[in-house]
Amino acid sequence: xxxxxxxxxxxxxxxxxxxTVCSWCGTSRSAPWWQFINWTRGALDGDWLVKTIITVxxxxxxxxxxxxxxxxxxxxxxxxxQMALMLLGATGTYPIDHFGRYWTLIxxxxxxxxxxxxxxxxMALKQIAPQVAVEYGASRMFSIYTVGxxxxxxxxxxxxxxxxxxxxxxxxxxxGALLYYGKSRGGAxxxxxxxxxxxxxxxxxxxxxxxxxxxxxxxxxxxxxxIVVGALLGYNERRxxxxxxxALALLCGLVTxxxxxxxxxxxxxYS
Numbered sequence: 001x002x003x004x005x006x007x008x009x010x011x012x013x014x015x016x017x018x019x020t021v022c023s024w025c026g027t028s029r030s031a032p033w034w035q036f037i038n039w040t041r042g043a044l045d046g047d048w049l050v051k052t053i054i055t056v057x058x059x060x061x062x063x064x065x066x067x068x069x070x071x072x073x074x075x076x077x078x079x080x081x082q083m084a085l086m087l088l089g090a091t092g093t094y095p096i097d098h099f100g101r102y103w104t105l106i107x108x109x110x111x112x113x114x115x116x117x118x119x120x121x122x123m124a125l126k127q128i129a130p131q132v133a134v135e136y137g138a139s140r141m142f143s144i145y146t147v148g149x150x151x152x153x154x155x156x157x158x159x160x161x162x163x164x165x166x167x168x169x170x171x172x173x174x175x176g177a178l179l180y181y182g183k184s185r186g187g188a189x190x191x192x193x194x195x196x197x198x199x200x201x202x203x204x205x206x207x208x209x210x211x212x213x214x215x216x217x218x219x220x221x222x223x224x225x226x227i228v229v230g231a232l233l234g235y236n237e238r239r240x241x242x243x244x245x246x247a248l249a250l251l252c253g254l255v256t257x258x259x260x261x262x263x264x265x266x267x268x269x270y271s
Contacts, residue, residue: 022189046133049142053129054122057167060110060260061118064088067267079114085165087270089263091153092163105157106259109149111165121167125174128200131193132174135181137241139249140233141174146252148173148225155221164215169222175200176226181235 008015008022015022022028064080067087086095089107096102112118133141152169175197182194201223208216233245 046130046138046141049133049138050126050129053142053145054125056260057110057112057118057122060088061112063264063267064111077115080112082163084267085111085113086163087263087267089259090163090165091157092161093157094162096157103259103262105150105153106146106256107263108153108165109146109167109170110256110260112167113165117166121171124171124200125167128171128174128178132177135193135237136177136230136233136235137245139241139245140235141177142249143233143245143252144173144177144226144229145170146256147229148176148222151225151228152218152220152222155224156215156218159217161215161217164218166215166218168215169218172204172219172222173226173229175204176223176228177230178226179223180227180230184231185235185237 003017005017006015020028061080064084065078067084068081082090088111089095089101089104090111091101091104091108095104112121129141129145132144136144149167149170152172153164156164156169178193178197179201182190182192182197184190185193204219205216208214208219233248
């Protein structure tokens with residue numbers, strides 16, 4: 001009996017009726033049933049985590065608008081003022097050198113300067129993060145997002161940027177992780193991932209040249225951080241997620257909650 005064409009359980013591309021493995025990612029069409037369960041479970045966990053990150057970003061944007069209205073420092077339409085952003089954990093040479101606020105290297109990734117700023121960053125996050133969760137697993141995705149974002153803002157600090165915010169450094173770290181994956185994975189599927197993500201890098205570079213006020217140092221540092229962290233942690237085809245990956249993600253989560261909670265407490269005390 002002739003076999004039918006099916007969708008690959010890993011990359012969701014078509015496996016022809018004459019093929020025994022996916023020509024894109026190399027997964028066997030006769031993969032055991034538990035592989036389907038693991039893949040689905042990882043994707044669902046990644047979706048939940050992405051929605052949580054988006055929700056926290058939206059909540060802190062709303063809080064920054066509220067603080068702008070109550071603490072002074074006028075912003076534009078649906079744009080928080082600098083005082084509110086400073087209180088909630090903006091980073092850069094000014095907050096770190098003058099006030100020792102090193103924890104802002106984490107909190108700054110959850111703050112945005114305007115409605116277009118947050119929409120653009122969260123749209124990019126929603127598009128890129130699920131793919132990273134599929135290739136690396138949800139735990140490693142969050143660790144890359146957190147540590148890569150910190151590396152991006154460290155590079156920005158070393159470059160002398162005085163005041164900066166936004167999720168773009170962390171999002172760029174996810175782009176860097178996919179760049180590493182595509183180049184390391186190779187093959188038709190890896191090459192297609194690498195080409196697609198390279199388009200994001202080119203777009204970011206052009207965007208940074210055309211529009212003023214873009215923190216290109218954080219973007220570049222985030223991409224570099226994502227490549228390094230992605231290479232150190234590895235991806236699913238090299239090794240599956242283990243307790244270390246889960247523990248690291250938990251640590252990143254606790255540090256993030258601590259930084260954001262400390263920022264929120266301080267903001268309402270001093271506002």
